[in-house]
Amino acid sequence: MNTPPSSPGTERAEGSAVRIGALAPLTRPGWVEAGRHLLAGLELAVHDVNDGGGIAGRPLELVVRDTAADPQKAAEAVDELAHLGVAAVVGEYHSVVARAAAARADALGLPFLCSSAVLDALTDQPTERVARVAPAQSHGWRIYADFLLGAGHSRIAVAVDPSVYWASGTRILRDHLAPRGGTVIELDMRALTPTAVCDELVAHRATALLLLVGHPEPAVPIVRSVRSDQRLADVLIGAPAGQPEFAEWAASLGGDGAAIPFLRYLPEHLSPLGARVEKTLREGLGAAPSFVAFEGYDTVAVLAHALRSRGTDRAPTAVSWPLIGVEGTRGQIRFSRMPGISVWQWAWAPVQVVDRDPADPDRFRILHTG
Incomplete structure (x- = not known):
């Protein structure tokens, strides 16, 4: 995290890390246990992406910011992450906080893939830049x-x-x-x-x-x-x-x-990928992983696919959601427009x-x- 920030929205130098911002409630009054599970899923997926060759040979790096369930803090974190040159932002559990993050990311032209927040109105207006793997409320x-x-x-x-x-x-x-x-x-x-x-x-x-x-x-x-x-x-x-x-x-x-x-938000029976991820998460958390941890893993799996297929510039990533088809831990993930929902939505994760x-x-x- 000490590397100099790249120019926002531009391709990074060959061999340098592809940085993505991650938002999670890691301190009170946020739901800390949910944040810990979310982060565990995100981190495991980053590890697996890098074991598989990274993004066109470049490692994926997570830049984590604590939202503490505070919408203003989340918006400020998005500003900071954009300045640091991240390719996209992922995560968040609390719906009102994710809404603030989505609005700020959209205003900055920064792709945001929401992991766990379910509020239908994640943004006030329809946007191409924001997508979500959690089901709508x-x-x-x-x-x-x-x-x-x-x-x-x-x-x-x-x-x-x-x-x-x-x-x-x-x-x-x-x-x-x-x-x-x-x-x-x-x-x-x-x-x-x-x-x-x-x-x-x-x-x-x-x-x-x-x-x-x-x-x-x-x-x-x-x-x-x-x-x-x-x-x-x-x-x-x-x-x-x-x-x-x-x-x-x-x-x-x-x-x-x-x-x-x-x-x-889990299927009755996990796929082979889901079962492997469940075993590794359980070992890392010291307890059974919640559905939030699987949402975290699937978020990075989706974003890695977008970055590999469209490059790490923000603009192509921001319009790639409807083109994505990824096998996640809980099923095939594809995004579409759903009535009354302003972001690209996986319809639907198992419930x-x-x-x-x-x-x-x-x-x-x-x-x-x-």
């Missing part, structure tokens, strides 16, 4: 809503923190459930304590509570309150954004964190609704696929 959350209906839940409460992402999720659920006889009851967590949430669930006769809130606060206290309230023994707790995927969730809640369905098995919280059960 509307796609995954509609599948989750279908799971709820299939499980017999039509009166669904959502405990909501204020944010564009959570508001978007609430709207998607309401729009999808209402025509099918479902009701969404919104509980504003700015005004309610975890104990008060329990009272609201009883008053509204809700059969399911979805956690559209941050982790660990207030998600963990809400789960503990609901689990300890005998009036709510039959209420399903759900977390569509995927909080229970990570070991930190199980460590915080133990058995109370099981049987809480969430969205996970599962899973939970942690109460009999063995380290084991995941597949409840529904979409």
Whole structure:
């Protein structure tokens, strides 16, 4: 990372590293465990690209910047990375942060391949420069809503923190459930304590509570309150954004964190590539890799293909997304334009609704696929 910066948007000297910027939440208040898994996937893919000859014989180098879940910090990082001469930017987990990064990258003419953020409106206007390997929120959350209906839940409460992402999720659920006889009851967590949430669930006769809130606060206290309230023994707790995927969730809640369905973007069976990547990631992380780690790996696999086929100048890379076909860890990745989505989108990564098995919280059960 100490090499002199190259001129932005130009081919680098033969033999020099091809540098790509990487954004991830690596400190609080960002979700650090998600950032660590994302970075592990990115780094493993860079290692594999370089083992395979790099980019036309030149090594691929990752220039990592911590976003700490801060949109302004992410935008500033994109400015810095552009000045350093990176060929493209990849990564990010938090949707609101990725949105800020995408807007800045687009304004600078810098290709941005988003790994994990799902907010549909990743940019305000359609752009050629931004693409995404994670499914859009509307796609995954509609599948989750279908799971709820299939499980017999039509009166669904959502405990909501204020944010564009959570508001978007609430709207998607309401729009999808209402025509099918479902009701969404919104509980504003700015005004309610975890104990008060329990009272609201009883008053509204809700059969399911979805956690559209941050982790660990207030998600963990809400789960503990609901689990300890005998009036709510039959209420399903759900977390569509995927909080229970990570070991930190199980460590915080133990058995109370099981049987809480969430969205996970993995196939039922990994391909040979996916199985190899899973084994290596598990060894490096010391734990089972989350879907976020696979998203990180696939991001670099896609970008390496673009750089090899189109060169390392920014302009050709920025318009290469619809031409790409890459075998990723979770299937064949191709990009297209989807209604209501302003970026090039892989439609779609596999989507599962899973939970942690109460009999063995380290084991995941597949409840529904979409």
